[in-house]
Amino acid sequence: MSKLFDVAVVGATGAVGNQMIACLEERNFPVKTLKLLASEISIGKKLKYKGKDIPVEVLSENSFDGLQIALFSAGGGTSQKFAPIAASKGCVVVDNSSAWRMDPEVPLVVPEVNPHAIARHKGIIANPNCSTIQMVVALKPIHDVARIKRIVVSTYQAVSGTGQKAINELHDQVTAIMNFREVETKVYHRQIAFNCFPHIDVFLENDYTKEEMKMVNETRKIMEDDSIMVAATAVRVPVFYSHSEAVNIETEKKISPAEVRELLDRSPGLRVVDDPKDLIYPTALDATGGDTTLVGRIREDISIKNGIVMWIVADNIRKGAATNAVQIAEILAEKYL
C-alpha cells in the first residue's frame, strides 16, 4: 500500500479552498488525516470530505505540527505569515496566493509545464495565477518546438476569481436589474452585471494592473525563459466560472495551425475544441467543472509572418487554482516526501 499523508487545507471555507477539498476527494489523494483551517469567522462550520463532516479549526502557529502537506488559499497576508511556519515544521506548503510566486527560492509550478521545479523546493511551492496557468499549459508545447518570442493576451475573466463574495455580487446585481431595483457595488469598483471592466487587482506604477504583470512575470518563470515578451490586458466579464483568453503569439520558427492543433491535442492537460465549419469552439460553460484546458479558434495570425491566434479556456477555480495545487501535491507525495 502506498504512503498516506496528513494534509491541511488553509482557507478551507473559501471558493478555492472548498474546491481543494473536492479535488483531494475526486482525485483520491492519499490522505491519512485532513485538517481544515480557516480564520475565527468560520468556527463552528463543518465541511464534507468523503461523506464525513470535518469541523473547521482556527489557523494558528501550531496547526501544522505533525502534518506533511498544507494547501493554502487564504490570501497573501496569511501565506506570508503562516507558510514559513508550516515549512519550518516540515510541512510542505502549496500556496495559491501571490505572496511567494516571484521569490527566487520558491518554485512556481504548473505540473504539465515545469514539474521538475518541485525538486528544488525549500518548504514552499507556489501555485501560479489562474490566467497564467491555462495560458502556459497551452503555450509550452508550442514554445518547445517553435520558440515563442511574444505573447499578446486579452482575458475574459470570471467573477469567481475574486471569490465567493464576487459570485454573490454578480448574482445580486443581475437580480436587482431584472427586478428594476437599484444596483449596489460592494466588491468591485464598477458594476459587473452586463458590463466589462479592464481592472483586475491593483494598478501599478507602469499603468498595468498587478494581474497583467503576473501574466508577464509568472509566464517567464514557469516557462523558464526570460526572453519571452508579454503584453496583457486583464478584463473582468459577467461570467461566474472559467476564464477565456484571446492569445496572439509570435514564434521564431513557423508553425501552422494544423501543427498546433495536432501538437496540443497530444499534450497533457489540453483538449483541442476547434472545428469552425461545425461552429465548434470552447466557451467558459464548456470548461466549467473540468480540469482540462480547452483550446480553439486556432488560426494563423494574418498580421505577422510567424504568428498564431487562439482562444484558451479553463475553469479558473479548478485548473486555475485548486486542481493545479492538488496536482503539485500529488507529485510532491509521489516523488519527494
Added chain:
Amino acid sequence: MSKLFDVAVVGATGAVGNQMIACLEERNFPVKTLKLLASEISIGKKLKYKGKDIPVEVLSENSFDGLQIALFSAGGGTSQKFAPIAASKGCVVVDNSSAWRMDPEVPLVVPEVNPHAIARHKGIIANPNCSTIQMVVALKPIHDVARIKRIVVSTYQAVSGTGQKAINELHDQVTAIMNFREVETKVYHRQIAFNCFPHIDVFLENDYTKEEMKMVNETRKIMEDDSIMVAATAVRVPVFYSHSEAVNIETEKKISPAEVRELLDRSPGLRVVDDPKDLIYPTALDATGGDTTLVGRIREDISIKNGIVMWIVADNIRKGAATNAVQIAEILAEKYL
C-alpha cells in the same frame, strides 16, 4: 433658412433603425418629410418622431420617389436590392449593412476619419461595421502622427449588435437561470448568459469570422492605408449595449502614452477616460447612450519597442451604427446635396 430634405429610414422598426430616427431628432437633422420603411411584418406599426406618430410603410421599388436621403438598416439582402433602386432615383443611400462596404465604387465613411470620401459617392455610401468604427476613430489620430504598422484587437461585443432579438435572448436566458428554468438558445448558437463566445458572424475559409475580417478590410479602406496589418478576435459577451476593445498597436515612430492621451483628447469624437491612480477607465455602461468613443488604459506595450495598448469603448447602436450614419447624412446634406 437652410435647405430641408425628404428622408427615409429603411428598417425603421429594428434596433438600429429606431436609433436612426432618434438621432435624426436629437441632432435636429434638416428633415422636411420622414418616411419610415420596413417589411410587411411591421405594417400597422407607428413610430414617434418629434412627437408625431408616423406610420410604417412597406418598402417597395417606388418608396424612394421624390426623396433625397435614405438611411438603410435592414440587412444585406434588402440593401443589395433596394439601395441601387433608391440611388437610381436620385435618393442617396447611407447603408448600414455590409453589402456595399468593400465595393470600390462605394465610399466607406467614418466622419471623424475620412469625411472627404463622401465626395466621390455614386448614390450609395456605406456605414462601417460597429467594432471597426470605434477602433478607427481612436486610431486615426495616432496613425497620422506615428504610422500604425500592426493592430492586434480582441473585442467584447454587446448582444445589441445582433439586434433586438438578441437583446431579448440575453434577457430571457438570464431570467431563466435566475428562476432555475432551462435556458433556450434561439438566436445564438451557444448560451450567451454568463458566457462568452469567440463567434460573431459566419466563419470564413481562413478560420477567421466575417466580423474579424471586416475589422481588417474596413480598417484599411477607411484609414486609406492597405499596409496596416490587423489580427482580430471578435467575442460576444453578456452585455446589452456598447462594445469594448483591447487594442495593441505597433507604430513606426515612437509615441508615448502621454502623447497619445493628449492627442486623442483633442481629436473629434473621442474622450480620454484614463486615470488608473483613481481607478478611472471607461466601461460599456459609461459609453451607452452617448456618441463619444471613450479610450482608457493607455499604456506602453511592454512587449515591443514602439507599441501602445488601449481600451476603446463606444455605444455600438449609436456611434457604431445610427449616429455614424446620421453624421454621414449631415455632411452629405451640408456639402453635397
